Amino acid sequence: MTPDSKPEAQIPAPQIPGTGGRRRGALTATPQWAASGLRLLISVAVTFLGLLAVTFFIGRVVPIDPVLAAVGDRASADTYERMREELGLNLPLWQQFGHYVWNAVRGDFGTSVLTSNPVLTDVRRVFPATLELATVATIIGIIVGIPAGVIAAVRRGTWIDHVIRVIGLMGYSVPVFWLGLMGLLILYAKLDLVAGPGRIDLYYEGLVPTYTGVILLDSAIAGEWDVFRNAVSHIVLPASILGYFSLAYISRMTRSFMLEQLRQEYITTARVKGLPERTVIWRHALGNAWVPLVTVIALSYGTLLEGSVLTEIVFSWPGLGFYITNSLLNADMNAVLGGTVVVGCVFIGLNLLSDLLYRKLDPRAR
Incomplete structure (x- = not known):
């Protein structure tokens, strides 16, 4: 290297006019998002494979002969x-598992012995009813449980706090x-x-075309x-009972999270600045x-989608x-x-959605 030459690392990189330093940040952010998305996809795939492994194992250990159930005991x-x-x-067990995974990925769960229909067809028929019931119950739990x-939390230690906790x-x-029987x-x-x-x-059966499978929406x-009001009168009691279970969990966790937030220094700072108490509590x-x-x-x-069996x-319903x-x-x-x-796929999807929303609401998780 001659005395008047410069090291290659000191030569300034060309920049596109008007971009400044944003180009390097964009190039850095893109691999980070790609790596994060790849990790998320791998996590979902591994979880789904574990779900299939568990169900495959259950199908082999239960004292039920699927062949006998299909052909009859005679x-x-x-x-x-x-x-x-x-x-x-x-076939060997590992080959059976391979076929099971491949069929599950394609949505082929076999034929139902009870209805003689493909299982996926039956699930598509009955799942909207569970989705409708769980959605209304969750809305009730959110509307009542969070407030x-x-x-x-705000009235901690008072009779209001004790009443809410007992409920x-x-x-x-x-x-x-x-609760369902008493209701x-x-x-x-x-x-x-x-x-x-x-x-x-029964009078209203078949009067509404099936668009989504959810009667409230279709009507x-x-x-x-008239069909809508009749469907509401049917769903209000089971949804309220499931909503009661949901609001009990949501209100308890909301109280715990709020107590943690109310002890933070930014709450004290907001109050010292003279912000209204309503703003401090409900906004910050x-x-x-x-x-x-x-x-x-x-x-x-x-949990409501999976645990509404007794209801x-x-x-x-x-x-x-x-159906299960x-x-x-x-x-x-x-x-x-x-x-x-x-049901397991629904849980995986909800966890994935909550993770994405978590990243959206909390910049530290991005």
């Missing part, structure tokens, strides 16, 4: 063996099926304030307000508590939980495992 030995080969149960938790404790302790006995049989079991009266889209404290609350609400929603049975229960009682393992995988 089938001949040749028929039994032929069906066993068609189901692939004569109750905020008020309990929440009852929501955890009282069995859902007992039907008092509000339906005695007072006639709500409609009875079922999703809609509103079609302008059939609750605004920061929304970050963990997103995860709580997503998990609560997933659907009590109210004869034709949802996914009712009937399939299990009739040894229809294809339907049971297919429904379980769908």
Whole structure:
């Protein structure tokens, strides 16, 4: 290197006019987002593979013979063996798992013994009912649970706080099926304030075209307000019972998050500056508590989608939980495992959504 030459590292890199230093930041941010997205996809794929492994294991350890359930107990030995080969149960276990994963990725969960339909077709038919019930219940839980938790935190140690906590404790302790039976006995049989079991009266069956499978939406889209009111009268009781369970969990967690936020220094600073107490509580404290609350609400929603089995049975609600229960009682393992995988996928999707919302609400997680 000659005395008047410069090291290559000291030569300034050419810049595009008007961009300044933004080009390097954009190039740095792009790989970070790509790496984050790749990690997220790998995490979802591994979780889904674990879900399939668990359901595959369950299908092999339960004392139910899928071949016998398909051909009946009076089938001949040749028929039994032929069906066993068609189901692939004569293959080594690792090959069975490979076929199971490949079929699940393609949405093929086999044929339901109970309905003789593809399991995915049955799930598409019954899942909107569960989605409708869980969504209305979650909305009730959010509308009532979050304000109750905020008020309990602000009035900590007072009688209001104790009343809200006792109500929440009852929501955890009282069995859902007992609440459902008492609700039907008092509000339906005695007072006639709500409609009875079922999703809609038989008189209104088939009057509304199926757009989404959710009767409340389909009837509103079609302008059939009589059907809409009848569907509301049917859903209000089971959704309120599930919503009570949801608000008990949401109010408790909201209270805990709010107590943590109210101890922070920025709350004291806001009060010293003379901001109204309403602004301090509902804007600043609750605004920061929304970050963990997103995860709580997503998990609560997933729990209602998966855990509304007893409510659907009590109210004869034709949802996914009712379908899985009937399939299990009739040894229809294809339907049971297919429904379980769908519920697991819903949980994975809700966790993914909550993670994305968490990153959006909290800049530190980006």
